[in-house]
Amino acid sequence: MSAVIEIWSGLHPLIQGIIKGLCVIAVMFPIGGACSLVERKVSAWIQGRPGPNRALPFWFAWVPVIGPFLQRLGAFHLMADGLKMFLKEDPLPGHVNKFYFLLAPVVGMIPALTTVTVVPFGAYFNEAGHLVPLALANLDVGILAVFAIGSLGVYALILAGWASNSKYPFLGGIRASAQLISYELSMTLAVVPVFLMINVPGGNGTLSLTDVVLFQSGTSGWHGTWFIMTMPLSAVIFLVALFAETNRLPFDMAEGEADLVGGFHTEYGAMKWGLFFVAEYSHMLIGSGVFTLLFLGGWNPLPWVPLSTVIGWLAHLSPLFQNPIAVGLISIGIFMGKVLFFMFLFMWVRWTVPRFRYDQVMKLGWQKLLPLAIGNLIFYAIVIAILQKPVS
Amino acid sequence: MPYVVERKPLTLLERVYIPQILAGLKVTLKHLFSPNVTLEYPEQRPAIPTGYRGVPTLVKDPHGREKCVSCQLCEFVCPPKAIRITPGEIPADQPERAHVEKGPKAFDIDMLRCIYCGLCQEVCPEEAIFLQNQYSMTGYTRAEMVNDKARLYELGGTLPDQHFKWDKKKAAAEHGNAH
Numbered sequence: 001m002s003a004v005i006e007i008w009s010g011l012h013p014l015i016q017g018i019i020k021g022l023c024v025i026a027v028m029f030p031i032g033g034a035c036s037l038v039e040r041k042v043s044a045w046i047q048g049r050p051g052p053n054r055a056l057p058f059w060f061a062w063v064p065v066i067g068p069f070l071q072r073l074g075a076f077h078l079m080a081d082g083l084k085m086f087l088k089e090d091p092l093p094g095h096v097n098k099f100y101f102l103l104a105p106v107v108g109m110i111p112a113l114t115t116v117t118v119v120p121f122g123a124y125f126n127e128a129g130h131l132v133p134l135a136l137a138n139l140d141v142g143i144l145a146v147f148a149i150g151s152l153g154v155y156a157l158i159l160a161g162w163a164s165n166s167k168y169p170f171l172g173g174i175r176a177s178a179q180l181i182s183y184e185l186s187m188t189l190a191v192v193p194v195f196l197m198i199n200v201p202g203g204n205g206t207l208s209l210t211d212v213v214l215f216q217s218g219t220s221g222w223h224g225t226w227f228i229m230t231m232p233l234s235a236v237i238f239l240v241a242l243f244a245e246t247n248r249l250p251f252d253m254a255e256g257e258a259d260l261v262g263g264f265h266t267e268y269g270a271m272k273w274g275l276f277f278v279a280e281y282s283h284m285l286i287g288s289g290v291f292t293l294l295f296l297g298g299w300n301p302l303p304w305v306p307l308s309t310v311i312g313w314l315a316h317l318s319p320l321f322q323n324p325i326a327v328g329l330i331s332i333g334i335f336m337g338k339v340l341f342f343m344f345l346f347m348w349v350r351w352t353v354p355r356f357r358y359d360q361v362m363k364l365g366w367q368k369l370l371p372l373a374i375g376n377l378i379f380y381a382i383v384i385a386i387l388q389k390p391v392s
Numbered sequence: 393m394p395y396v397v398e399r400k401p402l403t404l405l406e407r408v409y410i411p412q413i414l415a416g417l418k419v420t421l422k423h424l425f426s427p428n429v430t431l432e433y434p435e436q437r438p439a440i441p442t443g444y445r446g447v448p449t450l451v452k453d454p455h456g457r458e459k460c461v462s463c464q465l466c467e468f469v470c471p472p473k474a475i476r477i478t479p480g481e482i483p484a485d486q487p488e489r490a491h492v493e494k495g496p497k498a499f500d501i502d503m504l505r506c507i508y509c510g511l512c513q514e515v516c517p518e519e520a521i522f523l524q525n526q527y528s529m530t531g532y533t534r535a536e537m538v539n540d541k542a543r544l545y546e547l548g549g550t551l552p553d554q555h556f557k558w559d560k561k562k563a564a565a566e567h568g569n570a571h
Binding site: 042045046047048049050053236348349351352353 | 410413416417419420421423424425426427428429430432
């Protein structure tokens with residue numbers, strides 16, 4: 001084990017970074033793919049159907065119990081869907097602006113894969129007992145980077161809608177841009193109180209997502225609470241805006257199958273279409289991750305029970321749990337559990353709340369959420385000003 | 393007096409929307425765990441109710457004799473003109489069928505035209521044609537979708553006869569009255 005760590009630390013930082021990045025991609029892509037299957041299954045179960053349960057490769061059919069079980073679970077539809085996406089004809093309509101048409105899915109993927117670099121997804125303790133976050137790049141501007149790059153994702157939608165040179169994609173692109181602008185504001189304003197809280201006047205200013213989690217890692221009093229308990233309104237506004245930002249139902253304006261055929265991706269097919277969906281799922285994953293970090297205590301299992309306490313308990317069972325790798329895996333597990341719950345929530349809400357009308361979306365964004373977010377910010381600014389004593 | 397539906401103003405809780413969504417989530421969660429309402433079709437088949445109008449078929453009487461006397465009423469009544477009958481005499485070497493004068497030489501129902509209205513069954517004086525339980529008709533060619541006489545009898549089989557019309561006629565004739 002230590003030999004591996006030695007080899008690892010002997011590597012050039014650039015190579016380390018590439019390996020770490022590939023690891024994250026190797027986790028994110030399968031989860032994104034699996035989510036498309038889970039989406040189909042959850043949709044089916046909520047609607048009282050069994051869902052996809054037919055695909056079974058012949059070389060797996062002879063495995064006794066597991067084979068039929070995975071078949072019922074539809075696990076092989078995941079592969080079948082992916083294979084289909086790669087193998088089917090990739091049409092390029094004659095009326096599109098070819099360069100931008102081909103560029104759009106790629107532009108969709110870039111912000112999705114870039115934002116993940118600044119999202120810490122776990123932590124371990126080094127020899128000195130300090131918490132070291134696991135992230136590709138633990139930037140101090142954390143949340144700003146997420147917002148700045150994450151909102152670039154809409155360019156893919158606009159580009160796709162415009163380059164398709166036909167009516168429905170165009171409307172989809174317009175809706176996407178209008179919706180993003182409307183909800184970006186309330187989303188950003190909703191998280192400002194969190195950062196007001198963690199930035200004690202006179203102390204070092206930070207926008208790092210790791211510090212938000214550290215603030216929620218106390219064992220007693222204010223520091224142990226998660227921000228969803230102290231700032232429920234912020235959490236709700238952020239969550240609603242998150243649904244809008246990721247173009248999920250009930251804010252499915254950009255796609256709107258019922259009124260816009262397929263919205264911005266009407267003219268797309270095969271893997272180009274698939275890329276849009278991987279990007280959408282990646283956005284959902286990152287959005288859920290950011291929500292978890294900001295409001296749900298990140299990798300801490302329960303309020304007032306931070307990761308270090310749990311590791312302390314587990315260390316009584318076996319000292320192996322104190323190994324940084326074990327701690328890292330446990331923290332990633334806790335974090336992923338919360339994120340996956342949010343992925344489920346996205347699907348759950350999809351079959352609960354019907355799609356809003358376009359004017360309702362605009363009204364909700366500008367007339368309800370934005371004033372609410374501003375009022376929320378002012379309220380917490382005053383409260384925090386009263387509560388927090390400057391560090392001197 | 394027109395009936396006026398009173399639109400009550402929404403209460404604060406309803407306007408906040410969140411409790412309503414939570415209630416909705418509870419409903420969908422309940423459905424998530426409730427049993428499926430669908431059938432897995434090729435393995436599980438639906439129970440066909442009596443009186444179902446499936447594929448039209450020709451049936452034989454309990455003596456195994458052909459019931460159809462080729463009167464062509466069904467052919468005439470068929471709204472989409474799906475039925476085509478070629479009438480023929482009963483061959484002299486089949487004495488068990490001598491009670492009727494004619495039988496169909498060919499009987500074709502084009503299932504691409506059939507609209508499953510059941511008028512043929514209704515009009516048949518011999519109760520020879522029935523719309524039975526079969527609901528799935530498939531084929532790769534147009535020719536495959538035309539049921540000929542042999543196929544119609546294969547699909548139809550024998551149905552219990554309620555009346556034994558020709559037995560009664562025979563008995564009546566033996567007792568000296570025409571009917």
